[in-house]
Amino acid sequence: MSSHESFIRCRGVTKTYHKGNTPVTPLSALDLDVPRGTFLALMGPSGSGKTTLLNLIAGIDSPTSGSLHVGGVDIAKLKRGQLTKWRASHVGYIFQLYHLVPILSAFENVELPLLLAPLSRKERHRQVQVALELVGLGDRSDHRPSELSGGQEQRVAIARAIVANPALLVADEPTGDLDRESATQILNLLRELVREHGKTIVMVTHDPRAAAVADTVLHLEKDRLVEAADLNMQAA
Amino acid sequence: MIAKSFNIVLLAVKQLTRHRIRSLLTILGVAAGMFLFATVETMQGSLRRATQTTADDTTLVVYRDNRFCPATSRLPEHYESTIRKIEGVREVIPIQIVVNNCGASLDIIAFRGVPPDSLTKYAPQIQVLDGTVESWKQRSDAALLGRHFAARRGLKVGDRFDAAGVVVHVAGIIDSPEPQDNNVAYVHLPFLQQASRAGLGVVTQFNVRVTSAERLDPVAKEIDEYFRSEQAPTRTRPEKAFFADTAQELVELVGFTRWLGLGAVAAVLGLVANAVLLVVRARVKENAVLQTLGFGQRAIALLVAVEGVLLGLAGGVLGVLSALAFLRWQSITIGNEGVTLAIMPDLDVVLRGLLTAFALGLLASLYPAWQAARRPIVSSLRAV
Helix, strand or coil: CCCCHEEEEEEEEEEEEEEEEEEEEEEEEEEEEEECCCCCEECCCCCCCCHHHHHHEEEECCCEEEEEEECCHHHHHHCCHHHHHHHHHHHEEEEECCCCCCCHHHHHHHHHHHHHCCHHHHHHEEEHHHHHHCCCHHCCCCCHHCCCCHHHHHHHHHHHHHCCCEEEEEEEEECCCHHHHHHHHHHHHHCCCCCCCCEEEEEEEECCCCCCCEEEEEECCCCCCEECCCCCCEEE | CCCHHHHHHHHHHHHHCCHHHHHHHHHHHHHHHHHHHHHHHHHHHHHHHHCCCCCCCCCCEEEEEECCCCCCCCCCCCEHHHCCCCCEEEEEEEEEEEEEECEEEEEEEEEEEEEEHHHHCCCCCEEEECCCCCHHHHHCCCEEEEHHHHHCCCCCCCCEEEECCEEEEEEEECCCCHHHHHEEEEEEEHHHHHHHCCCCCCEEEEEEECCHHHHHHHHHHHHHHHCCCCCEEEEEEEHHHHHHCCCCCHHHHHHHHHHHHHHHHHHHHHHHHHHHHHHHHHHHHHHHHHCCCCCCCHHHHHHHHHHHHHHHHHHHHHHHHHHHHHHHHHCCEEEEEEEEEEECCHHHHHHHHHHHHHHHHHHHHHHHHHHHHCCCCCHHHHHH
Protein backbone atom coordinates (compact mmCIF):
# COMPACT_ATOMS: atom_id res chain seq x y z
CA MET A 1 0.00 0.00 0.00
CA SER A 2 1.33 3.40 -0.92
CA SER A 3 2.06 5.81 1.91
CA HIS A 4 -0.05 8.42 0.06
CA GLU A 5 -3.16 6.45 0.93
CA SER A 6 -2.21 6.00 4.59
CA PHE A 7 -4.61 7.33 7.19
CA ILE A 8 -1.78 7.44 9.71
CA ARG A 9 1.70 8.22 8.43
CA CYS A 10 4.72 8.56 10.72
CA ARG A 11 8.08 9.58 9.36
CA GLY A 12 11.18 9.68 11.50
CA VAL A 13 9.14 10.10 14.67
CA THR A 14 11.31 10.40 17.74
CA LYS A 15 10.11 11.04 21.24
CA THR A 16 12.48 11.96 24.04
CA TYR A 17 11.55 13.01 27.54
CA HIS A 18 13.50 13.45 30.73
CA LYS A 19 13.30 11.42 33.89
CA GLY A 20 15.12 13.72 36.24
CA ASN A 21 18.30 14.58 34.39
CA THR A 22 18.29 11.41 32.33
CA PRO A 23 16.95 11.62 28.78
CA VAL A 24 14.72 8.70 27.80
CA THR A 25 13.90 7.94 24.15
CA PRO A 26 11.05 5.44 23.89
CA LEU A 27 10.68 6.02 20.13
CA SER A 28 13.48 6.75 17.69
CA ALA A 29 13.12 7.59 14.00
CA LEU A 30 9.97 5.52 13.69
CA ASP A 31 8.22 5.12 10.33
CA LEU A 32 4.70 3.75 10.16
CA ASP A 33 1.80 3.68 7.70
CA VAL A 34 -1.71 2.60 8.65
CA PRO A 35 -4.44 2.52 6.01
CA ARG A 36 -7.92 3.87 6.80
CA GLY A 37 -10.30 1.30 8.25
CA THR A 38 -7.56 -0.84 9.77
CA PHE A 39 -7.66 -2.48 13.19
CA LEU A 40 -4.03 -2.30 14.34
CA ALA A 41 -2.74 -3.97 17.49
CA LEU A 42 0.50 -2.73 19.01
CA MET A 43 2.32 -5.22 21.19
CA GLY A 44 5.62 -5.24 22.98
CA PRO A 45 7.19 -5.42 26.41
CA SER A 46 6.70 -2.75 29.02
CA GLY A 47 8.71 0.37 28.23
CA SER A 48 8.92 -0.43 24.53
CA GLY A 49 7.08 2.79 23.61
CA LYS A 50 3.63 1.37 22.69
CA THR A 51 1.67 3.80 24.81
CA THR A 52 3.96 6.66 23.79
CA LEU A 53 3.22 5.91 20.12
CA LEU A 54 -0.49 5.63 20.91
CA ASN A 55 -0.45 9.01 22.68
CA LEU A 56 1.36 10.62 19.76
CA ILE A 57 -1.16 9.24 17.28
CA ALA A 58 -4.01 10.39 19.54
CA GLY A 59 -2.56 13.90 19.67
CA ILE A 60 -2.26 14.04 23.45
CA ASP A 61 1.53 14.21 23.18
CA SER A 62 3.84 15.65 20.52
CA PRO A 63 6.89 14.06 18.94
CA THR A 64 10.31 15.56 19.62
CA SER A 65 11.06 15.32 15.91
CA GLY A 66 9.61 13.86 12.73
CA SER A 67 6.25 14.21 11.03
CA LEU A 68 3.01 12.56 12.05
CA HIS A 69 0.07 12.81 9.67
CA VAL A 70 -3.38 11.61 10.68
CA GLY A 71 -6.13 11.98 8.11
CA GLY A 72 -3.87 14.27 6.11
CA VAL A 73 -3.12 16.65 8.99
CA ASP A 74 0.46 16.91 10.31
CA ILE A 75 -0.52 16.90 13.98
CA ALA A 76 3.14 17.25 15.01
CA LYS A 77 2.92 20.85 13.86
CA LEU A 78 -0.30 21.69 15.69
CA LYS A 79 -0.15 23.83 18.80
CA ARG A 80 -1.79 22.71 22.03
CA GLY A 81 -5.05 24.55 21.40
CA GLN A 82 -5.26 23.34 17.81
CA LEU A 83 -4.55 19.78 18.93
CA THR A 84 -7.39 19.99 21.45
CA LYS A 85 -9.84 21.01 18.73
CA TRP A 86 -8.49 18.33 16.41
CA ARG A 87 -8.85 15.65 19.10
CA ALA A 88 -12.43 16.69 19.83
CA SER A 89 -13.57 15.80 16.35
CA HIS A 90 -11.03 13.27 15.04
CA VAL A 91 -10.04 10.92 17.88
CA GLY A 92 -11.79 8.79 20.46
CA TYR A 93 -9.65 7.51 23.33
CA ILE A 94 -10.49 4.28 25.18
CA PHE A 95 -8.65 3.67 28.46
CA GLN A 96 -7.86 0.41 30.22
CA LEU A 97 -9.60 1.62 33.41
CA TYR A 98 -12.48 3.30 31.54
CA HIS A 99 -12.04 6.62 33.41
CA LEU A 100 -15.72 7.45 33.57
CA VAL A 101 -16.78 10.35 35.78
CA PRO A 102 -18.40 8.60 38.76
CA ILE A 103 -20.95 11.31 39.59
CA LEU A 104 -22.36 11.27 36.06
CA SER A 105 -24.77 8.73 34.57
CA ALA A 106 -23.78 6.64 31.55
CA PHE A 107 -25.69 9.09 29.36
CA GLU A 108 -23.93 12.11 30.86
CA ASN A 109 -20.53 10.46 30.54
CA VAL A 110 -21.12 9.78 26.87
CA GLU A 111 -22.38 13.34 26.45
CA LEU A 112 -19.12 14.86 27.77
CA PRO A 113 -17.24 15.17 24.44
CA LEU A 114 -20.25 16.94 22.91
CA LEU A 115 -20.67 19.54 25.65
CA LEU A 116 -18.28 21.91 23.91
CA ALA A 117 -19.47 21.10 20.40
CA PRO A 118 -21.75 23.52 18.51
CA LEU A 119 -24.80 21.26 18.74
CA SER A 120 -28.32 21.82 19.96
CA ARG A 121 -29.31 19.96 23.10
CA LYS A 122 -31.71 17.84 21.06
CA GLU A 123 -29.08 16.86 18.53
CA ARG A 124 -26.58 16.16 21.29
CA HIS A 125 -28.99 13.86 23.05
CA ARG A 126 -29.81 12.09 19.80
CA GLN A 127 -26.13 11.38 19.16
CA VAL A 128 -25.61 10.12 22.71
CA GLN A 129 -28.59 7.81 22.41
CA VAL A 130 -27.29 6.45 19.08
CA ALA A 131 -23.85 5.78 20.60
CA LEU A 132 -25.34 4.02 23.62
CA GLU A 133 -27.58 1.89 21.38
CA LEU A 134 -24.57 0.99 19.27
CA VAL A 135 -22.71 -0.41 22.27
CA GLY A 136 -25.86 -2.16 23.49
CA LEU A 137 -26.49 0.03 26.54
CA GLY A 138 -29.52 2.01 25.43
CA ASP A 139 -31.41 0.72 28.45
CA ARG A 140 -28.68 1.60 30.94
CA SER A 141 -28.33 5.26 30.13
CA ASP A 142 -29.35 6.54 33.56
CA HIS A 143 -27.07 4.16 35.45
CA ARG A 144 -24.01 5.52 37.16
CA PRO A 145 -20.65 3.77 36.62
CA SER A 146 -20.85 2.19 40.08
CA GLU A 147 -24.07 0.48 38.99
CA LEU A 148 -22.47 -1.11 35.92
CA SER A 149 -20.19 -4.13 35.44
CA GLY A 150 -16.64 -3.65 34.18
CA GLY A 151 -17.62 -4.72 30.68
CA GLN A 152 -20.56 -2.32 30.68
CA GLU A 153 -18.35 0.50 31.93
CA GLN A 154 -15.94 -0.14 29.08
CA ARG A 155 -18.83 -0.13 26.63
CA VAL A 156 -19.90 3.26 28.01
CA ALA A 157 -16.29 4.42 27.51
CA ILE A 158 -16.43 3.19 23.91
CA ALA A 159 -19.72 5.02 23.38
CA ARG A 160 -18.03 8.13 24.76
CA ALA A 161 -15.14 7.62 22.33
CA ILE A 162 -17.38 7.28 19.28
CA VAL A 163 -20.13 9.77 20.12
CA ALA A 164 -18.47 12.63 18.19
CA ASN A 165 -18.07 10.24 15.25
CA PRO A 166 -14.25 10.37 15.01
CA ALA A 167 -12.51 8.44 12.25
CA LEU A 168 -9.79 7.22 14.59
CA LEU A 169 -10.12 5.30 17.85
CA VAL A 170 -7.14 4.63 20.07
CA ALA A 171 -7.40 2.07 22.84
CA ASP A 172 -4.87 1.50 25.60
CA GLU A 173 -5.31 -2.10 26.76
CA PRO A 174 -9.11 -1.87 26.59
CA THR A 175 -9.58 -5.44 27.81
CA GLY A 176 -6.79 -5.42 30.40
CA ASP A 177 -9.17 -5.04 33.32
CA LEU A 178 -11.91 -7.37 32.10
CA ASP A 179 -12.78 -11.06 32.44
CA ARG A 180 -12.57 -13.28 29.37
CA GLU A 181 -16.24 -13.02 28.40
CA SER A 182 -16.42 -9.25 28.76
CA ALA A 183 -13.11 -8.89 26.93
CA THR A 184 -14.47 -10.89 24.03
CA GLN A 185 -17.57 -8.71 23.85
CA ILE A 186 -15.46 -5.56 23.83
CA LEU A 187 -13.15 -6.88 21.13
CA ASN A 188 -16.13 -7.92 19.00
CA LEU A 189 -17.56 -4.44 19.45
CA LEU A 190 -14.28 -2.85 18.34
CA ARG A 191 -14.13 -5.21 15.40
CA GLU A 192 -17.66 -4.24 14.43
CA LEU A 193 -16.75 -0.54 14.61
CA VAL A 194 -14.03 -1.15 12.04
CA ARG A 195 -16.05 -3.42 9.79
CA GLU A 196 -19.47 -1.74 9.96
CA HIS A 197 -18.54 1.86 10.59
CA GLY A 198 -15.19 2.23 8.88
CA LYS A 199 -13.28 3.32 11.96
CA THR A 200 -9.51 3.04 12.17
CA ILE A 201 -8.44 1.56 15.49
CA VAL A 202 -4.99 1.53 17.07
CA MET A 203 -4.96 -0.69 20.13
CA VAL A 204 -2.16 -1.33 22.59
CA THR A 205 -2.37 -4.74 24.20
CA HIS A 206 -0.32 -7.35 26.01
CA ASP A 207 -2.88 -10.02 25.31
CA PRO A 208 -2.23 -12.15 22.18
CA ARG A 209 -5.93 -13.16 22.14
CA ALA A 210 -6.90 -9.51 21.89
CA ALA A 211 -4.26 -8.87 19.26
CA ALA A 212 -5.60 -11.79 17.23
CA VAL A 213 -8.82 -9.86 16.58
CA ALA A 214 -6.87 -7.09 14.85
CA ASP A 215 -6.13 -6.88 11.13
CA THR A 216 -2.53 -6.15 11.84
CA VAL A 217 -0.20 -6.73 14.75
CA LEU A 218 2.99 -4.78 15.18
CA HIS A 219 5.66 -5.43 17.80
CA LEU A 220 7.66 -2.65 19.33
CA GLU A 221 11.05 -3.71 20.64
CA LYS A 222 13.58 -1.27 22.06
CA ASP A 223 12.05 1.87 20.55
CA ARG A 224 11.57 0.34 17.07
CA LEU A 225 8.90 -1.53 15.18
CA VAL A 226 10.49 -4.86 14.54
CA GLU A 227 7.78 -6.93 13.03
CA ALA A 228 4.92 -6.39 10.62
CA ALA A 229 2.27 -9.03 10.90
CA ASP A 230 0.29 -7.94 7.91
CA LEU A 231 1.27 -7.46 4.31
CA ASN A 232 -0.72 -4.24 4.10
CA MET A 233 1.38 -2.66 6.80
CA GLN A 234 4.74 -1.17 6.03
CA ALA A 235 6.94 -0.81 9.05
CA ALA A 236 10.53 0.24 8.92
CA MET B 1 -19.99 30.28 23.62
CA ILE B 2 -22.82 30.92 26.10
CA ALA B 3 -24.17 27.41 25.61
CA LYS B 4 -20.70 25.92 26.17
CA SER B 5 -20.18 27.99 29.33
CA PHE B 6 -23.63 26.97 30.55
CA ASN B 7 -22.75 23.30 30.01
CA ILE B 8 -19.56 23.77 32.00
CA VAL B 9 -21.48 25.43 34.83
CA LEU B 10 -23.89 22.47 34.91
CA LEU B 11 -20.95 20.06 34.97
CA ALA B 12 -19.35 22.05 37.81
CA VAL B 13 -22.58 21.87 39.82
CA LYS B 14 -22.62 18.08 39.39
CA GLN B 15 -18.97 17.87 40.42
CA LEU B 16 -19.72 19.79 43.61
CA THR B 17 -22.28 17.16 44.61
CA ARG B 18 -19.58 14.51 44.29
CA HIS B 19 -18.15 15.19 47.74
CA ARG B 20 -21.29 16.44 49.42
CA ILE B 21 -19.94 16.63 52.95
CA ARG B 22 -16.78 18.42 51.87
CA SER B 23 -18.73 20.89 49.73
CA LEU B 24 -21.26 21.43 52.50
CA LEU B 25 -18.55 22.07 55.11
CA THR B 26 -16.83 24.51 52.78
CA ILE B 27 -20.11 26.31 52.11
CA LEU B 28 -20.84 26.49 55.85
CA GLY B 29 -17.35 27.88 56.50
CA VAL B 30 -17.80 30.48 53.78
CA ALA B 31 -21.26 31.28 55.15
CA ALA B 32 -19.79 31.90 58.62
CA GLY B 33 -17.17 34.23 57.17
CA MET B 34 -19.68 36.06 55.00
CA PHE B 35 -22.10 36.36 57.94
CA LEU B 36 -19.37 38.18 59.84
CA PHE B 37 -18.48 40.26 56.78
CA ALA B 38 -22.11 41.28 56.18
CA THR B 39 -22.61 42.13 59.86
CA VAL B 40 -19.50 44.30 59.90
CA GLU B 41 -20.52 45.93 56.61
CA THR B 42 -23.95 46.63 58.06
CA MET B 43 -22.38 48.28 61.12
CA GLN B 44 -20.07 50.34 58.91
CA GLY B 45 -22.94 51.33 56.62
CA SER B 46 -25.20 52.27 59.53
CA LEU B 47 -22.43 54.38 61.03
CA ARG B 48 -21.75 56.01 57.68
CA ARG B 49 -25.41 56.92 57.23
CA ALA B 50 -25.56 58.28 60.78
CA THR B 51 -22.44 60.42 60.57
CA GLN B 52 -21.94 61.54 56.98
CA THR B 53 -23.64 64.82 56.24
CA THR B 54 -25.42 65.05 52.92
CA ALA B 55 -26.52 68.05 50.90
CA ASP B 56 -30.12 67.44 52.01
CA ASP B 57 -29.33 67.75 55.72
CA THR B 58 -30.71 70.96 57.19
CA THR B 59 -30.92 70.08 60.88
CA LEU B 60 -28.71 71.52 63.61
CA VAL B 61 -28.45 70.23 67.15
CA VAL B 62 -27.90 72.81 69.87
CA TYR B 63 -26.27 71.14 72.89
CA ARG B 64 -24.74 72.41 76.09
CA ASP B 65 -21.08 73.29 75.44
CA ASN B 66 -18.54 70.76 76.75
CA ARG B 67 -21.22 68.23 77.71
CA PHE B 68 -21.59 64.82 76.10
CA CYS B 69 -24.37 63.05 77.95
CA PRO B 70 -28.05 64.01 78.01
CA ALA B 71 -27.97 63.87 81.80
CA THR B 72 -25.52 66.79 81.92
CA SER B 73 -26.69 68.84 78.93
CA ARG B 74 -29.16 71.25 80.51
CA LEU B 75 -30.35 74.22 78.51
CA PRO B 76 -33.09 76.74 79.36
CA GLU B 77 -36.17 76.05 77.28
CA HIS B 78 -36.63 79.80 76.67
CA TYR B 79 -33.60 79.76 74.31
CA GLU B 80 -36.18 78.55 71.77
CA SER B 81 -37.69 82.00 71.21
CA THR B 82 -34.23 83.55 70.72
CA ILE B 83 -33.09 80.89 68.26
CA ARG B 84 -36.33 81.20 66.32
CA LYS B 85 -35.56 84.86 65.55
CA ILE B 86 -32.23 84.09 63.81
CA GLU B 87 -32.32 84.53 60.05
CA GLY B 88 -32.49 81.25 58.18
CA VAL B 89 -34.17 79.29 61.01
CA ARG B 90 -37.32 77.52 59.89
CA GLU B 91 -38.24 75.48 62.97
CA VAL B 92 -36.97 75.03 66.54
CA ILE B 93 -37.98 72.07 68.69
CA PRO B 94 -36.91 71.73 72.32
CA ILE B 95 -36.17 68.14 73.23
CA GLN B 96 -35.58 66.43 76.53
CA ILE B 97 -33.68 63.15 76.27
CA VAL B 98 -33.51 60.58 79.04
CA VAL B 99 -31.49 57.39 78.69
CA ASN B 100 -30.94 54.47 81.02
CA ASN B 101 -27.21 54.38 80.23
CA CYS B 102 -24.81 57.04 78.96
CA GLY B 103 -21.99 54.58 78.20
CA ALA B 104 -21.74 52.28 75.20
CA SER B 105 -24.53 49.73 75.47
CA LEU B 106 -26.46 47.25 73.34
CA ASP B 107 -29.67 47.76 75.31
CA ILE B 108 -30.18 51.48 75.35
CA ILE B 109 -33.57 52.92 76.28
CA ALA B 110 -34.00 56.48 75.10
CA PHE B 111 -36.99 58.73 75.81
CA ARG B 112 -37.40 61.78 73.63
CA GLY B 113 -39.62 64.41 75.08
CA VAL B 114 -41.06 66.76 72.46
CA PRO B 115 -43.89 69.31 72.69
CA PRO B 116 -47.00 67.24 71.78
CA ASP B 117 -47.99 69.59 68.99
CA SER B 118 -44.49 69.53 67.49
CA LEU B 119 -44.13 65.80 67.03
CA THR B 120 -45.26 65.77 63.42
CA LYS B 121 -42.93 68.69 62.67
CA TYR B 122 -40.01 67.03 64.43
CA ALA B 123 -40.53 63.61 62.91
CA PRO B 124 -42.82 64.01 59.89
CA GLN B 125 -41.62 60.69 58.47
CA ILE B 126 -43.09 58.46 61.17
CA GLN B 127 -46.00 56.14 60.45
CA VAL B 128 -48.19 54.78 63.20
CA LEU B 129 -48.44 50.99 62.96
CA ASP B 130 -50.70 50.52 65.98
CA GLY B 131 -52.59 53.04 68.14
CA THR B 132 -52.96 56.72 67.15
CA VAL B 133 -51.13 60.01 67.50
CA GLU B 134 -54.37 61.51 68.86
CA SER B 135 -54.48 59.08 71.78
CA TRP B 136 -50.81 59.92 72.41
CA LYS B 137 -51.60 63.63 72.50
CA GLN B 138 -54.53 63.17 74.85
CA ARG B 139 -52.64 61.40 77.61
CA SER B 140 -49.70 63.16 79.28
CA ASP B 141 -47.80 59.94 80.17
CA ALA B 142 -48.35 58.40 76.76
CA ALA B 143 -45.47 57.09 74.68
CA LEU B 144 -45.11 56.27 71.00
CA LEU B 145 -42.59 53.45 70.71
CA GLY B 146 -40.32 52.76 67.77
CA ARG B 147 -41.14 49.31 66.41
CA HIS B 148 -37.70 47.87 67.18
CA PHE B 149 -37.84 49.19 70.70
CA ALA B 150 -41.30 47.66 71.17
CA ALA B 151 -40.20 44.35 69.66
CA ARG B 152 -37.04 44.20 71.77
CA ARG B 153 -39.00 44.78 74.96
CA GLY B 154 -42.11 42.83 73.91
CA LEU B 155 -44.38 45.86 74.40
CA LYS B 156 -47.75 46.55 72.77
CA VAL B 157 -50.38 49.27 72.82
CA GLY B 158 -52.01 49.56 76.28
CA ASP B 159 -48.93 48.26 78.18
CA ARG B 160 -47.15 50.25 80.87
CA PHE B 161 -43.45 50.10 81.38
CA ASP B 162 -40.83 51.62 83.60
CA ALA B 163 -37.32 52.49 82.51
CA ALA B 164 -34.72 54.99 83.74
CA GLY B 165 -37.19 55.96 86.46
CA VAL B 166 -39.87 56.99 83.96
CA VAL B 167 -43.20 55.14 83.86
CA VAL B 168 -45.17 55.49 80.62
CA HIS B 169 -48.29 54.15 78.95
CA VAL B 170 -47.84 52.77 75.40
CA ALA B 171 -50.19 54.70 73.10
CA GLY B 172 -48.80 53.54 69.79
CA ILE B 173 -46.11 51.74 67.84
CA ILE B 174 -44.40 53.69 65.08
CA ASP B 175 -42.25 52.92 62.07
CA SER B 176 -39.88 55.33 60.36
CA PRO B 177 -37.32 55.34 57.55
CA GLU B 178 -35.00 57.05 60.09
CA PRO B 179 -33.46 54.09 61.99
CA GLN B 180 -33.12 56.10 65.21
CA ASP B 181 -36.89 56.72 65.39
CA ASN B 182 -37.47 52.97 65.55
CA ASN B 183 -35.43 52.67 68.72
CA VAL B 184 -36.79 55.44 70.91
CA ALA B 185 -39.93 56.30 72.88
CA TYR B 186 -41.53 59.64 72.08
CA VAL B 187 -43.19 61.21 75.12
CA HIS B 188 -44.58 64.65 76.03
CA LEU B 189 -41.86 67.16 76.88
CA PRO B 190 -43.43 68.52 80.07
CA PHE B 191 -44.07 64.99 81.31
CA LEU B 192 -40.48 63.94 80.75
CA GLN B 193 -39.10 67.10 82.30
CA GLN B 194 -40.99 66.30 85.47
CA ALA B 195 -40.55 62.55 85.44
CA SER B 196 -36.80 62.81 84.96
CA ARG B 197 -36.56 65.49 87.65
CA ALA B 198 -34.83 67.83 85.20
CA GLY B 199 -37.58 70.28 85.98
CA LEU B 200 -39.93 72.26 83.80
CA GLY B 201 -38.20 74.76 81.55
CA VAL B 202 -35.04 72.66 81.16
CA VAL B 203 -34.27 70.71 77.99
CA THR B 204 -31.37 68.60 76.75
CA GLN B 205 -31.08 70.06 73.26
CA PHE B 206 -32.79 72.00 70.53
CA ASN B 207 -33.22 70.62 67.07
CA VAL B 208 -33.11 73.51 64.63
CA ARG B 209 -34.22 73.24 61.01
CA VAL B 210 -32.70 75.83 58.72
CA THR B 211 -33.98 76.97 55.35
CA SER B 212 -31.11 75.44 53.33
CA ALA B 213 -27.92 73.46 53.79
CA GLU B 214 -25.86 76.58 53.13
CA ARG B 215 -27.38 78.19 56.23
CA LEU B 216 -26.15 75.42 58.59
CA ASP B 217 -22.78 76.98 59.45
CA PRO B 218 -23.84 80.64 59.68
CA VAL B 219 -26.84 79.80 61.88
CA ALA B 220 -24.73 77.49 64.12
CA LYS B 221 -22.13 80.20 64.60
CA GLU B 222 -24.76 82.81 65.36
CA ILE B 223 -26.49 80.61 67.95
CA ASP B 224 -23.25 79.80 69.79
CA GLU B 225 -22.13 83.42 69.60
CA TYR B 226 -25.42 84.60 71.05
CA PHE B 227 -25.30 82.32 74.09
CA ARG B 228 -21.53 82.37 74.63
CA SER B 229 -21.68 84.56 77.68
CA GLU B 230 -24.84 82.95 79.11
CA GLN B 231 -24.76 80.64 82.12
CA ALA B 232 -25.51 77.74 79.79
CA PRO B 233 -23.35 78.28 76.68
CA THR B 234 -24.14 76.16 73.63
CA ARG B 235 -22.35 74.20 71.00
CA THR B 236 -24.25 73.85 67.74
CA ARG B 237 -23.43 71.31 65.03
CA PRO B 238 -25.16 69.65 62.10
CA GLU B 239 -27.09 66.63 63.37
CA LYS B 240 -24.73 64.04 61.87
CA ALA B 241 -21.60 65.82 63.03
CA PHE B 242 -23.18 65.96 66.47
CA PHE B 243 -23.65 62.19 66.31
CA ALA B 244 -20.05 61.61 65.20
CA ASP B 245 -18.67 63.86 67.96
CA THR B 246 -20.92 62.66 70.74
CA ALA B 247 -20.60 58.96 70.03
CA GLN B 248 -16.83 59.07 69.49
CA GLU B 249 -16.25 55.81 71.37
CA LEU B 250 -18.94 54.15 69.32
CA VAL B 251 -17.41 55.43 66.09
CA GLU B 252 -14.01 54.06 67.08
CA LEU B 253 -15.50 50.76 68.17
CA VAL B 254 -17.43 50.29 64.94
CA GLY B 255 -14.40 51.47 62.97
CA PHE B 256 -12.35 48.72 64.56
CA THR B 257 -14.76 46.06 63.32
CA ARG B 258 -13.46 46.80 59.81
CA TRP B 259 -10.50 44.56 60.71
CA LEU B 260 -12.87 41.77 61.66
CA GLY B 261 -14.47 42.10 58.23
CA LEU B 262 -11.10 41.90 56.54
CA GLY B 263 -10.23 38.86 58.64
CA ALA B 264 -13.47 37.20 57.55
CA VAL B 265 -12.65 37.92 53.90
CA ALA B 266 -9.16 36.42 54.30
CA ALA B 267 -10.61 33.34 56.00
CA VAL B 268 -13.14 32.82 53.19
CA LEU B 269 -10.41 33.24 50.58
CA GLY B 270 -8.21 30.63 52.27
CA LEU B 271 -11.08 28.22 52.77
CA VAL B 272 -12.28 28.28 49.16
CA ALA B 273 -8.72 28.17 47.80
CA ASN B 274 -7.98 25.12 49.95
CA ALA B 275 -11.18 23.37 48.88
CA VAL B 276 -10.57 24.04 45.19
CA LEU B 277 -6.93 22.99 45.43
CA LEU B 278 -8.02 19.68 47.00
CA VAL B 279 -10.52 19.24 44.17
CA VAL B 280 -7.86 19.88 41.53
CA ARG B 281 -5.36 17.52 43.13
CA ALA B 282 -7.96 14.77 43.43
CA ARG B 283 -8.93 15.15 39.78
CA VAL B 284 -5.59 15.31 38.01
CA LYS B 285 -6.33 12.19 35.99
CA GLU B 286 -9.97 13.09 35.37
CA ASN B 287 -9.02 16.52 34.02
CA ALA B 288 -6.54 14.81 31.72
CA VAL B 289 -9.29 12.48 30.51
CA LEU B 290 -11.52 15.49 29.82
CA GLN B 291 -8.68 16.98 27.80
CA THR B 292 -8.39 13.82 25.71
CA LEU B 293 -12.13 14.23 25.04
CA GLY B 294 -11.58 17.71 23.64
CA PHE B 295 -11.77 19.97 26.69
CA GLY B 296 -9.17 22.69 26.18
CA GLN B 297 -7.10 24.42 28.81
CA ARG B 298 -9.62 27.25 29.00
CA ALA B 299 -12.50 24.85 29.52
CA ILE B 300 -10.64 23.03 32.31
CA ALA B 301 -9.71 26.33 33.96
CA LEU B 302 -13.31 27.53 33.64
CA LEU B 303 -14.62 24.30 35.16
CA VAL B 304 -12.35 24.70 38.20
CA ALA B 305 -13.07 28.43 38.53
CA VAL B 306 -16.82 27.87 38.31
CA GLU B 307 -16.60 25.35 41.16
CA GLY B 308 -14.77 27.94 43.27
CA VAL B 309 -17.25 30.66 42.38
CA LEU B 310 -20.21 28.37 43.14
CA LEU B 311 -18.75 27.48 46.55
CA GLY B 312 -18.16 31.16 47.26
CA LEU B 313 -21.59 32.23 46.05
CA ALA B 314 -23.48 29.45 47.85
CA GLY B 315 -21.71 30.31 51.10
CA GLY B 316 -22.14 34.01 50.37
CA VAL B 317 -25.90 33.75 49.83
CA LEU B 318 -26.29 31.66 52.99
CA GLY B 319 -24.07 33.92 55.10
CA VAL B 320 -25.38 37.27 53.88
CA LEU B 321 -29.04 36.26 54.09
CA SER B 322 -28.46 34.80 57.57
CA ALA B 323 -26.88 38.08 58.66
CA LEU B 324 -29.79 39.98 57.10
CA ALA B 325 -32.36 37.85 58.92
CA PHE B 326 -30.41 37.95 62.19
CA LEU B 327 -29.97 41.72 62.22
CA ARG B 328 -33.58 42.38 61.24
CA TRP B 329 -34.88 39.93 63.81
CA GLN B 330 -32.62 41.15 66.59
CA SER B 331 -32.94 44.86 65.67
CA ILE B 332 -29.65 45.62 67.39
CA THR B 333 -29.13 49.16 68.59
CA ILE B 334 -25.85 50.41 70.00
CA GLY B 335 -26.12 53.43 72.25
CA ASN B 336 -23.45 55.80 73.46
CA GLU B 337 -23.79 59.13 75.28
CA GLY B 338 -27.48 59.17 74.59
CA VAL B 339 -27.34 58.73 70.82
CA THR B 340 -28.36 55.43 69.32
CA LEU B 341 -27.07 53.65 66.25
CA ALA B 342 -29.48 51.15 64.75
CA ILE B 343 -27.62 48.34 63.00
CA MET B 344 -29.92 47.89 60.03
CA PRO B 345 -28.91 45.97 56.90
CA ASP B 346 -29.89 47.33 53.50
CA LEU B 347 -29.87 46.17 49.89
CA ASP B 348 -26.45 47.70 49.39
CA VAL B 349 -24.95 45.37 52.00
CA VAL B 350 -26.61 42.34 50.41
CA LEU B 351 -25.31 43.22 46.94
CA ARG B 352 -21.84 44.03 48.23
CA GLY B 353 -21.77 40.76 50.21
CA LEU B 354 -22.77 38.67 47.19
CA LEU B 355 -20.32 40.49 44.94
CA THR B 356 -17.54 39.95 47.49
CA ALA B 357 -18.41 36.25 47.76
CA PHE B 358 -18.32 35.95 43.97
CA ALA B 359 -14.98 37.78 43.75
CA LEU B 360 -13.48 35.70 46.58
CA GLY B 361 -14.60 32.45 44.95
CA LEU B 362 -13.07 33.54 41.66
CA LEU B 363 -9.87 34.83 43.24
CA ALA B 364 -9.46 31.68 45.33
CA SER B 365 -9.78 29.44 42.30
CA LEU B 366 -7.49 31.34 39.93
CA TYR B 367 -4.30 29.56 40.96
CA PRO B 368 -5.87 26.08 41.16
CA ALA B 369 -7.52 26.68 37.76
CA TRP B 370 -4.22 27.73 36.22
CA GLN B 371 -2.51 24.71 37.79
CA ALA B 372 -5.17 22.31 36.49
CA ALA B 373 -5.10 23.75 32.97
CA ARG B 374 -1.35 23.74 32.43
CA ARG B 375 -0.60 20.15 33.51
CA PRO B 376 0.55 17.99 30.58
CA ILE B 377 -2.03 15.35 29.68
CA VAL B 378 0.33 12.38 29.49
CA SER B 379 1.93 12.83 32.90
CA SER B 380 -1.50 13.51 34.40
CA LEU B 381 -2.84 10.26 32.98
CA ARG B 382 0.05 8.46 34.69
CA ALA B 383 -0.68 10.16 38.01
CA VAL B 384 -1.72 7.76 40.77
